[in-house]
Structures are given as C-alpha cells and as structure tokens.
Amino acid sequence: MCWCGSNIASTVDLDRVQKAVEKLTNVVHVEQNKYTCSEPGQAQIVAGIREHNLDRVVVAACSPRMHEKTFQRTVAKAGLNPYLLEIANIREHCSWVHTSVEEATPKAIDLLRAAVAKVIRNTPLTTSTIPVEKRALVIGGGIAGIQAALDIADAGHQVVLVEKEPTIGGRMAQLDKTFPTLDCSACILTPKMVDAAQHPKIRLLTYAEIEEVGGYIGNFEVTIRKKARSVNEDVCTGCGICWSKCPSKAPNEFDCGLGERKAIYIPFPQAVPNKPVIDRENCRYFTKGKCGVCKKVCPAGAVDFEQEDELLRERFGAIVVATGYELFDHSVYGEYGYGKYPDVITGLEFERLINASGPTGGKLKRPSDGKIPKTVVFVKCVGSRDEAKGFPYCSRTCCMYTAKQAILLREKMPEAEAYVFYMDVRTPGKGYEEFYTRATEEFGVNYLRGRVARIYPKGDQLVVRGEDTLVGAQVEIEADLVVLATAMVARRDAAELAQRIGFSYDQYHFFTEAHPKLRPVETNTAGVFLAGACQGPKDIPDTVAQASAAAVKVAMLFSRDELETNPMVATVDEGTCSGCEWCKPTCPYGAIDIKTIEERVGKRTVSRRVATVNTGLCQGCGACTVACRSGAMNLKGFTNEQILAEVEAICL
Amino acid sequence: MTKVLPQGKLKDFLKDTMDKYSLVAPVREDGVVVLKPTADPEAVVTDYLNTVTSPKDFFFPQTERMFRFQKTEGKIRVEETTWQGKRVIFGVRPCDLGSLELIDRVFQEGEYEETYYLARRENTTVVGLACSSPGPTCFCTTFGITPGSPEGADLMLYPDGEGFVVEVLTEKGEALAQQTETLLEDQDVDLAEVKGRFEGLKVPLGDHLSVDGVAAKLDGMFEHPVWAELSPRCLGCGICTYLCPTCHCFGMTDEVRGDQGVRLRCWDSCQFSDFTRMAGGHNPRPTKKERVRQRFMHKLNYYVHRFGRYLCTGCGRCLEKCPVGLTMVHVIEKVNDSGTREVAVNE
C-alpha cells in the first residue's frame, strides 16, 4: 500500500486499511511504502515476494494506467508472472476525489478487497511471439499504391505491388493537369511509375487480382491471380509492332471509352510495364479463331495465345490497401438526361478530352459531333451531397478539379465561356482558395450558386436550367458541353475485397480506418493499412501523405523480427462451446473462426464445431464474451470469474 | 357422536388454527393451486383436485439452510439451523398423506436420522382432506390408497353434505381439534359409513392399473430395451421429480460471502443432465436413458427392495404436468406389457 507521499496517506487511513486487509482470506502479508513506485518501494515488493513466497500481489496505489507496467516488471523481477498482479486504484479514484478520511478509508478497503478477490483468480499469462514475414503486399497501383510501395521498398523491405489493370498509374495517369499548381499529371507521375518498376525491392504484378487472403499480422497468406496476358512479359520488348498491326478495335477504357485502342494494346503510351495485353473479348483470334497477326509480327515471339491465369501463393507480413475509387454513375439523374446525352460528360472524360495524349489530341472536341464547344457548363455535386439520388458525403475534390478544368478551358480556349453551378465552394488546402480566386478573377469563370434542375437538348445545344440563388432567379444557359463533377465513390468490388481480407467498410463501402482521428491509416485488422481514396474521397496530396504514412506503419512493423501478442485475449472453453457462432459478428477484428474438433463420445469419435480465437488478431475487447451465453468465451485477465468476484467483494 | 366441521365454519377453523399454528394451505394463484404459507383464511380453497406442489415441500424444502459458518480470527464458527414453530398443513389429499409415510422411512429408518426433516414432521400437524371426486389422472388405488385413506394425517376431514366429518387420528390431531373445539359440532354421523363411502369411490385409472409383480419383473429389466424406447422423449426437466410427493434426491452446496457463508441442501432431480456428474466430469448416467431408468427403477424396484413398498402414491401429478407424457402410468403399463425375455445386451 502506497502513501504516495501524502497524496494517499493524508486522506486514507492506511493503518486501518491494513488491519482490514490483513484479515482477508489468502492475504499473508501487507506492508506500506512512502513511494511504492520508487526504487526502494519496488525492492520492498521483490523482497516481500521472496520472503513470504507470495504468488499473488496487489499494489494499492495510483491508477493502473499509470504504473501497472512498472509493477508488472517489479513482480517479474521477483520471478512472478507479471499478470499475477492487480492494482487497487486508491489515489485517482479515492484519495484525490474524497476529502474526508472517514469517506476515503472504507472505500479504499472495498477497492483492496475487490483487487484481492480478483487477483486470486488471476492466472499466469504469457505473451507469445509471432514471427514477422518482412514482405509487404500493396494492392492497387495508383499513386497511393506506388508511393506506399516506394517508401516501403526504400526502407529496405520487399514489396509486391498488385494492380488489376495492365498498367500501374491508376486514376492520376488519366488526369491532364493537377491543382493547384497545374503541373502536368503525367510529368510528375510517370517518373514514379518507372521508379516503382525498376526498384530492386519492388515486384510489379499488373493485370493481377487478389484471390484469397488468410493468416494474420506478420503472416498473411495471399493468393494472387495473375490473369492471362497472352503476352510473355519476360520476352516482350514493348516494340509496339503488334498493336500497330492488330486489326481489331475496341473502346479505350483509359480514355473513358472516348477513343479507341486495339485488341492487343497498352492502355497509354507511358504504360508501365510497357508490355501489351490481349483483350480476349475483342480479339479476332479468340472470338473467331483466326487472325494471329500479332503473333506473326512479333519479333520476340512473345505472343502466347495459350497462356492461362496463374495463381501465385505468397506470404506477407503486412498489407497496404490502395484500391482507389470510381466515379459516380450519373445515369440515375433523369434531370440530366440519364447519361444519354453524349455531350453531358464527367470530369474524368473532360480530362481525357483536354489531354494532349487523349483521344482528341488535346483539342477539346465534344463527343457528339466533334464540334469545339463555345459554352461549357460545369455542374458540381453530382452524386455527392445528395441523399436522394447519390450520397450524403462531400466528395472533397470536385470543387478544386472543377476550378482547374474551368481554368484549363479558359486558358486553352479564351473565347469559350465557362459556367460553374455550385452549392458551396470548399477549398481547404494549401493554395486552394487562391487557386479558386484565380479561376474567378483571372480566368473569368462564371460561378453560379445553385443546383441545376434540368438539362435538355435544344437543337444541337443543351439547355442547362438552374437557379441562381444569389440573384433569386432561374437561369438557363445554352451550352455546347456540360461537365458533371460526379462524386468519388467506392469501387464496386470494395466490399468484396474488404471481406476477403477481413476488415470493415462503411455504409458507402469506403474502407474504415481503425480510429477516425488517431489511427487514420490502420484498419481494425492488425497488419492491414489503408492509403488513398479507398478510405474516402481524397485528392492527390492527401493520398500521397496517407500512402507514406501507411508505409511508415509497415516499416515500423517490419523493424521487429517478432511481434509480441497481447496475452489478454479471448479464449474458448471448447468443452462448453456450442459452435453457435454468435460471438463472431461482435468481433471487430475478425479474430474468431470456427474449427472442427474431434472428441470421444461413449465409444465413438465424433467431430464438432467450436469457436477459436486467433490470438494474433484479437485485441482483447471482450465483446464476444457477452455474446456467449454459455460462458465458453472468456477474456484472459478480465474473466467472468474475476469480474464476478470483484462485484461480490465490493458488495460485502 | 362424530365431530363435524360445518362448511360455514371452515374459515373460522383456519383462523382459530392460526392462533397457535402457522398455516400452510392451498391457495389459488395465477390459475394454479399451490400449497403456500398464508395468513389469510379467505384465500384458502378446497375446490381442487390436488395442489400443483406437494406437501413434501414443507418437510423437505427445496432449499434447506443446514448451517451458517463464519471465519473469525482464524477459527471457523458453525451455527446449525434448527427449525422451530408449530405448523398446520391444511387440505392434504390421501395420496399425499401416503407420500409422507414413504419419505418418513427414508429419513427415519436405518442408522441415521434426518433431524431437519424430523423436526418439521414433529412440529407439523397434517390436516387431510378426503377426495369426493377422483380425477382422470388419479390412480391412488393402484398403490392401495383410496380417496378416503387417512393414513399419514393427524386429523382427517371428509366432505359430507354441508360440512366436513372430522376424524382425529393422532395426538397432534387431537390438539388441533381442541384448539378449534368451539367450531366442531357433535353430530349423529356414522364415521365408518362416511369413510366407507370414500373408500369405495371409483378411481377409474387406478382401478384398472395393477403393479402386481412389477418390482420383481423389473429385477431383470435393467438392460431391457424399454428404457431406450421410453427415454428419448424426456425433456430432462425437473417437473416430475419436483412435483412428485415422494421424490427426495438432493445435493449440497455452499454459498460463501467473504468470510462467512451457509451450507444449503437443495433438491436435485435425477432427470437433470448434471445429476450424479462427478467433479472430473464423468457421469455414470450419461444419457437420458440411464436417468429415466433411474427414476422408475428407484420408485418401482430399489425402494421396494429396501422398504417393501412402491415409491409412488398415484397422485397423478406427473400425468398432469409432464409435457411429454413420460408418466408412472405409462411406464407401469410398458413394464406389464413387456416380455422379460428380450433382455438386450449392453450396446
């Protein structure tokens, strides 16, 4: 029992407490110290344990949040398992909040009695260690994935970067310029793509997807499906003869379908790896059974029609998920023509149309008739901030990219008019507000505050009708091109991926961080981290920052050879467990699995399902224990027996 | 001359009783008639076939505190519980009267006397109530008990016309009769005739059911397939044993609060899955088959060997309340019907 100088001793009559505690069953030795946490105080505990051959220790002192670790080390020094210690908090919860000795003393006795009742039910717990496989898996080869992969690799660890598309680069590669500096997106991205490809510690797996994820932090078992490229990457030199000779065409996804590509293709000239892939659905050889031009012309003999999907099984210690986003499908907006008007396009389509390497060679021609638009209307918040048809959240990037696109338009074609319909202009970022100001002041973009109610064709033009709420009047603009700032939404397969890896996602299917403020890049599954827009709408600077943060988390994890597991985890009494699985949904970490055990019943051996806790994933919250009616699920360190004993002891 | 308690004086009889005794009597509560300590004669009813719970509860209570213990200064002080008081249990049917005699043997005969039980027995006066109209679940006559059997009562009431004909059987009964003397009228009633009338009442089920030779037959039926056939439908609940006026299994448990506590003796039921489960987890009666067999073998064979009588009085509670009809009648019939030859080999 600690006096804590006079902090405790002046309010709690420790002699009286000692008399009461000495009488308790199982208590064999009580002593007081002036400062228990001091060297001599700790030495006294060690001596006491040795002298009285103690196997449980209660320290009545300050909050366990203060010195539990200290005293655990102390009792360990005396050869006792550190978890055979309990703290009675008689300072923060007693002497500091009560003024009268008559009040504080009986309370301190109760707290000690509870601690004693608990500690005799404590069992030795041991931390186990799990080895860490120092290889990271990064899923998604956009800017987030590239940045995370580069940072982890630069920290000296092996990285496998898996990308679904034939090239890395992601959305950022599709953009023309970037706000607020108007750098050319490709100019700043492609060097990083090349770095990633050439980094000795990074292995690129493009045109590949995650098939299955098992295991846990430090030891994930991942199956990756490498889709058949129909081109032997090891041999191909990327010379380009194949795609120049290929006779089949298909809309180019990279250009949002606005341009065409061949059936054997690279998505864009700076693609990494610079190795083509055959789109079997559109390839004459695969659809009609004859052609094979590419194979004939390939000087390296790289074309391989027989190639099959390949399943790779790899072990990783950590996973960074950087799967990015999709754009909201505006065809649910009937008032904007259900996506049927060709000249109502998305922001991303605008990027391709205005990009020098885009389908129009950088000349802004409208999709319907190739005419050069003179009046362009930008509509913001399409699918975002709209609970009725889209999502209630703010898509965060649209204000800035609309401003950018309006500027680009006015810069390239000063004779064209730009109108922007907006609800609010949100510019919280370095240099963002200034950028927006430039759009309105320097580039003369017309901002109209109001929602667009309807877009309808009139002749070869589109009438955009909306309200200008600042003027309080209806406005109608006859536009040549309408650009919808469609919201960033979670990828359609996001939930499936989250389930496959085993972490949670929110109602919009964005991935959920472990804590919205303090653990923004972790998921609640240990060893799985998030980067970029898969966690929520994000612009490039934020994405890169989060990617680097995730990389640091991975590097931190890899700085150790072994991980110590928390010993205070849930545990299953298999004899009692019914295998009903009701514990499972309460676990935020997916730490509970079901396994089949065999046992003897009478004279036969029968199998039976029981829950099992993955101690690498369990964080010890104990939610599962309450879901378990039979009490088969228990939490080490806070067992049902211990808590009930505390309750009873306090109530005496 | 015979003593008669007029119907209109019944409440007064109970009131007078309460002057000297605490009263346990049938009370209707939420649709069931239970035996219960009561201080309100108005609440007492007589229009029941039988009470749901049996009088054994008041001699061999479901939870009996045997002693308290306390640790003081390193020593343990034990304070035994002694039951005191004078009590009357009113309205006990002949079958239940008979059951008391059966439990008496268990707790009284042999080397050890069960003092807790006996203290209650000695200090309790049992007022029996003969049955005017035996019900469809009654089969007391199977065991030689009749709707008018007074054995086990201290004072017996026979409903007759506008009152109850009173028969005093013991000293305790006499004392009660004196206590309530002013209410008892001397009338010109032939007690033997009244008794004979009750004894002759038809008990349809009991009159047709015979246990002759059942005990002997069961000697060879421990491994008989009938148990496997009967037991699957058992729910493993304690309705039969807890309502049964003759079941008397118990377990001991300590309730400890800090440095003091009590030792409790609580009813147990042979139908519970943890009945006879040992500390290590082994249970010699692992399935319902063994447990169902235990119950009926105990009643129809083991007890008979030890005390010469069947441990059942045909009260019919198991017929009335067992949710799956696993009743004494059903089992006796089964045993009667089964050939003893087909003794199954232990599976």
Place this chain on the structure above:
Amino acid sequence: MKEKLSELKETVARLLKDRTVDFFIAYQAGHSQVEPIPFFLTTAEHVENLFLNNFCAHNLSKYLLDYLAGDEVVGVLAKGCDLRALKRLLTDHRVERGRVFVVGLPCIGIYDRKKVQEVYPAGLVEVVEEGEEVILRGETGDKRVPRKEYLLPRCLTCPDHNPEFYDLLLGEKVANGPLAEEDYSDVRALEEWAPGERRRYWTRQFERCLRCYACRNVCPACNCRVCCFDVAEPRWLGKGTSLDEQEMFHFTRAMHVAGRCTGCGECERVCPVNIPLMKLNKKLAKDIGALFHVPQAEIPTEVEPLGQFRLGDPDEFN
C-alpha cells in the same frame, strides 16, 4: 386429420423403409386426447401407433439436439412454428440441415389443452372445427365454443400456417394469415401498471418458480451445449431457490433468448406453475422491434439483433 394421419403413416413407413431417414420423430397417443406425446419411430411397423390431432403442440425439432454426435438422418414432423424453431437451431449452427428430413404439416391452429380441460376435464373425444367455432365432442355431449378462445396463444398470431421449408409436405398448403395482429397487448398492459404493482406481480411469479428448467429445456433458443445455469464456476446462478436467485434465473433466461426467441410459447405451455414467461419474451421482442427496427423480431436471422448494431440506434446514455 384422418387423411393426414394415413398420409403420414404411409410417408413415414416409406421413409423408414427406403432408409431416407434412420428414425422419425412424430406423435403418439398420450394419456388422453388432449395430450399427444412425442414418438420416436425406428421401424416401419411403428407407424400403426402414429397419432395426429389438433392438440399436437409439442415442438419436436428440439430433440435433434440429442442426435448431434452421429450421422443418422432424422425425420421430423414440423408445423410452421416448429419449423421456425428448427430454423433457430440451423441459424445457431446447432443442427445440420442435411441430417434432418422435414415432413411439413400445414396447421391452422393447435388447441390449448388447459383451456379445453376447463370445459372438458375428461372424456373429450375430438375437436371439430366449424368456421369461427369449434365443437368439443366428448363422452358427455358436445360443447360449442368460439375457436379463437381455445387456441394456443402462439396460434392466434401465427404467420406460418405452412412451414417455411420442408422436404415433404403432408397434404395441401393451407391459407396463411394470422388470426390476430401481434400487438403485444399483454406487455403493454403490464407496462402501464405502477412499478410497485409490477414488482409485486413478478415477485409472486418468481417465488412460485420451481427452477425445474422445463422452460429452458423445451426452448429452441436455449440450445447451448452447456447451459450457464449448470456450470459450477463461474457461479452465474446459485443452487438455492431464494427470490433473488429466481429473479437472476428469469432475467438471464430472458436476456439469453432476447432477439432469438421464436415466439412459440412452449416455455409458458410447459411451465407447471403458470409463470407467464412469454410476457418477458414478448417484452424483449417488442422492444427489439421498436428500438432496432426489427419488424419481425421472432424470425431467426443470419445475425441476431444483439449481435449487430446500427450507428443510428437510439441513444439515451449521454
């Protein structure tokens, strides 16, 4: 019923003969007409003793728990309510669907033995349904009573006159539709009482409790391998039967089936001392429905209401 019984006999005989099932659980005649009892058939010869009438209340699927260890295929006769109980066991992963062969029994209501015995203590021969009325036909003549008043409580609000699924259906499906809306009127009435009155009410009920565990043992939601009431350590419940322990028992039982109760009311039906257990179960079902927007709180779902949450759940704990 007679046609159904002969169809049942035929069906069960066939299932047993062709080894589709290893044994079959149905009903046999009990002590009286109003008490049919469970019947375990192992050979086709047993079908002669099959029995079926509109007192076959007992839910047979709970017996499947007795056959977990093994590989027998168990045939079971199931009404709509029993099927829901089976669904409970399946959802709780206690029973494998592949090891149960369900013979579905369309049912328009089971009569409450206790209520019928009040008018006909003995000698009832059969119950004949005539629209809104029933004729209790017996040795001492006919008694005509309103049908609704003599059904089991669960049958009044039964949404499943036909079992939701089955391997075989006896006869034709019957028209569905509950006779009455579940309005939790019993619960609401009790909620209106003064707290002291309610306290006295429940005290009286709990004091009468025998702790015979029939309510637990008959309940399809109480299907734990080891019940917390049966373990010695931790001592969730004392062996003694004082009021506090009885209350602990009833509170715990109610909470353990909260969100999982299928509303069959078997607990209340088998209680030997008439404890209104459904008033506890219904209270929880009602609150779960209202608080967590679970429209049918008594239908087993993939995840139980207490195993999930919504961010927008009501919050009164600030």
Place this chain on the structure above:
Amino acid sequence: MRYAYYPGCSLEGTAKEYDLSTRATFRALGIELEELPDWSCCGASSAHTTNHLLAVALPTRNLVIAEKQGLDLVAPCAACFNRLVTAQHKMEQDARLKGKVEQVVEGEYQGTVKVKAVLEVLATDFGVEKVREMVTKPLKGLRVASYYGCLLVRPPEVTKFDDPENPTTMDALVEASGAEAVMWPHKTECCGGSFAFARVDIVEKLSNDILAAAKSNGADCIATACPLCQANLDMRQKAIEKQFGTTYNMPIYYITELLGLALGLEPRSLGLGTHMVESLRLLREKELA
C-alpha cells in the same frame, strides 16, 4: 374491372371534356366506373397551401368513402390524384396525424384503397397491349407530344408511378392508339399551374417553353392527363402567341380523347370541338375525324 370514380371539381367545369372522354373511353374498354357518392373537394390549391390538417383531412374524407365502397379509386385530375396519394402517404408516416384526421372526418381510415391516375389504370391495370388490340381507328400520322406535368409523377415516393424525370406511360398509350409519340425533353416541366391567376407572366413563359419544345421536336399536338396543364396550354395559347410573337396553333388533347378516338368513338361524344385551340381541324387534316 371496376373502380370508384372521383371526378373532382375541374371535371365538372373547365375540364368537362376530360370527364366525358374518360367515362366514354373507359366504357368502350369495358372498365366500369362508379362515381364516389357524396364526394367532396380534394383540397388542392386553396386548402393545401393554407392548412396542413385540412390538406390531409379533405382528401381523407373521400378516401374513407371509397374504403366503404371497397373499390380502388380513379382520380383523373392530376391535382386530385396528387392530393389523395399525398394524404395517404402522410398518414402512413404519421400515426398521430392519422388519429387527428380521423377525428376531423369522423371516420376510420384503413389505408386499404389504392388511388390511381387514369394513365395507370389504362396502361398498367388494363394493359397497353389490350388497348392496342381494341383500337379500331389507329391515329395514323398524328405526332403527339405526351405532356405529364408535375403532379402525376412527383414526388416519386408519394405518387409511386412512372419515372419522375422521363415518364413513358402516356407515350406507350399514344403509340398504342396508332399515333407517333414524339420524344421531347419537356414531359414533366412546370406549366405554371399554381400561378394561373397570380403571375400570368410566369405561366405564359413556362407554357411557351413547353409549346416551343413540342413544336421544335416535331409534334402536331400535345396530349395531357391533367386539367390544369390542359387549361394553361390550351386556354392561354392565344395570349402566349401574342406575347412571344409566335404561332403554334397546337391542339391540346386529353389522352382519353385521343384513345376514345382511336377506339372509334364519336369525337363530339368525347368533348372534342370544345377546346379553345381548334381541336378538330388537325384531326380532319389527318383524316382522323
């Protein structure tokens, strides 16, 4: 098929043709209408802009009558339809309101009656294909712009009928009648209805937009299913032409008139010839009347 029929005040007045043509067309198709006994105001305009309770109570009174009648209710007027379904929606959402309203109308509202617009009855209940089969005089060569207005399809969670932005039910019926349904963007634009008296300038502007759009998309005429739309487009067409210096001369028909015609009914019996914009000339030109 049998429905309760709620004409509402318009169909007794300015929209008499709608009433006539609806009854006639339905009769020709074999759909029975039973006029709601003792029907009263639906609460449109005056009531629903001034008093919440009244706005729900007025339609509910009619709903309660319909429930007694035990038939689903057809309300040809789009405003009536809208008020009736809105009342249903509100009471479904708000039990307290329902109780209050029931007190006001002194009747119990069960929610058993389905309220239907004419279009829904014809296209969904009866069926477009069946209509097509019964057409004897196809309206060949007539180019019709189907104009739904705002009240039939909005708000969608209340009306629960067709697409709020691009409805097609009337177009399908137009096609079934043998006429050509013109694709145009102004199907659900506002005609200025509630400003009919207060701000004629706005009504004229909005209605002009509609007429202009119909014309520029090649329509000969406009079909409506709402007395207010019809009135604004028809009655004010002259004034609009004057105001905007254009000529439309575009007949504004009720869809029931066109269908009746195609079913071979006598034009006069459908009320044709009583519109403000000459309605028969176009039909004669096309040799349809």
Place this chain on the structure above:
Amino acid sequence: MSVERAGTGVSTAGWEPKIIGFCCNWCSYAGADLAGTSRIPYPCNIRIIRVPCSGRVNPQFVLRAFQRGADGVLVAGCHPGDCHYSTGNYFTRRRFLLVKRLLEYLGIEPRRFQVRWISGSEGQKFADVVAEITEQVKALGPAKMDKMRDVM
C-alpha cells in the same frame, strides 16, 4: 433492487448507498482518473471495476451486483464512435437499452441502473455523473433485492 422507497419501511438512518461502476479502460476509467488528477470531488459511494471495454460488461454482472446488495450500478464507456475497439460500445448500447427496459418492466427503479458515455477528457462529467446517480439512488433508498433473502 426494489420498488420505490415509499412504504418499504426500511430505515435509512446512517445508510449510504453502494454503487458499482463498470468503466471501460480507455475512456471512462481514464475519465475517472482525470477527475482524480484534477481533484474534482464527488461522492464516495462509487466503486469502480475496470473492464477493457463497456462491451465486456455482461448484463449478468449488473444483476449480480444488485443481487449482492448494490444500490446502484453504472456502466460507463466511450462515446459512440470513439470506442477503442471501434464497435464495442455499439453492442453495449443495444444490450443495455434492452436491459434497462427489462429491469423497469420487472418493477425495478430504472434510475438504479445507468449507462453513460464518458470520455477520457471528461473528468468533470465523470464526477457529475457519479454525483447525480448517487443523489438519485439516495433518494430512492436502499435497494432490497434481498441478499439471499430466505437463506443467508
């Protein structure tokens, strides 16, 4: 655990209620610590049991406390959305919304059992909550869910 004080005839002279508080380690226990370090006084009736998360609190613990004579029980956890384990307190909320109603239904004064969200920075709130519940329970009088009434 009992009905209102009126008419119970229990003498309350010198009686001080005993209140058990289950506090989650990360928020409410820390909040109580903060009340301590900030020296915010509150009534001494509460005894805190530390649990990792309010989701660890089994309703049976609460009942056991009443059974053994506690006069009031407080369960305190992180605010919804702030759970250290992401979701634990959402389960707490569901469970105890029901428990509270069930206890009330059984005739137990609902103010004897309270659930509160108290963050690690809400030392003052912790003290206020304890003061409030203590006052309420004092007004209600001793809970007499009789300690093994018939037996001990």
